[in-house]
Amino acid sequence: MESPRRLETLLPVRSRIIARREEAPETVTLALDRGFPRALPGQFIMASTIDGEVPISLAGEALITFKRVGRTTGKLFGLSTGDFVGTRGPYGNSWPGNYDDYLIITGGIGIPPIRFFMDKYLGRKNITLLYGARSPSDIIYKDLVLEEWPRKANVLVTVDRGDASWRGNVGLVTALLDKVELRRGMAALIIGPEIMMINAVRALINMGMEAHDVYLSLERHMECGVGFCGHCNIGKHYVCVDGPIFRLSDVRDELSREGWSI
DSSP: OOOHHHHHTTOOEEEEEEEEEEEETTEEEEEESSOOTTOOTTOEEEEEETTEEEEEEEEETTEEEEEOOSHHHHHHHTOOTTOEEEEEEEESOOOOOOOSEEEEEEEGGGOHHHHHHHHHHBTTBEEEEEEEESSGGGOSSHHIIIIIGGGTSEEEEEESSOOTTOOSEESOGGGGGGGOOOOTTOEEEEESOHHHHHHHHHHHHHTTOOGGGEEEEOOOOOSSSSSSSOTTEETTEEHHHHOSEEEHHHHHHHHHHTTOOO
16 A cells, blocks of 8 residues: 555645746746745646646746647646646656756757756856747747847757748757857757657767767656656656656667667
């Protein structure tokens, strides 16, 4: 029988939405009155409505940003300021904070846990951020990405398809690596669509980066968040407990068996 304390981690508490902001089509940020003051960048919570529960990476101690992609995220998307959402967590591990130099590669809805990282380390670490979105309207946190962060970090943004107003880069986010100089002791943090992550890893390894300096945020189907259900394993690793952040050197063989040609 599981201990009562262990089972308590599965019980959600009610968090009230104190602010809601639409970031991009189908993408919203919710600010919650019940924060997670001990949370670290890279961790996630389980958010729930009466219709179900989903893992969502923290964008801050009391912020979640997500895209409407299914029934539960659709219900969460439809909530307004003053409504309540069930939350439990935080779970998982965090991005490493012991480097002085970071290269961050992210795309699409992968950027929320990077926002949390930037809130903690912007101005304290040397950061280069490469961010890709489908179109200018799909850029999340536009004021931060295009205005605030570039004041203290090297921020390069690209889109798959530009429009009449876009004057920036067009193309894959990995193409931005041609504009980056890798330095000894630099860590790479990668999160986003799986194909983007695979291509980014290949490019970094070809550029000479060591696998133990490459960190991946891996996404798998998670139902419990605490290692009970076993749905999120990658080989011997459980993403919800051992991750979601993994050193490439620790999971390279397992990912290769899953079809990652790295």
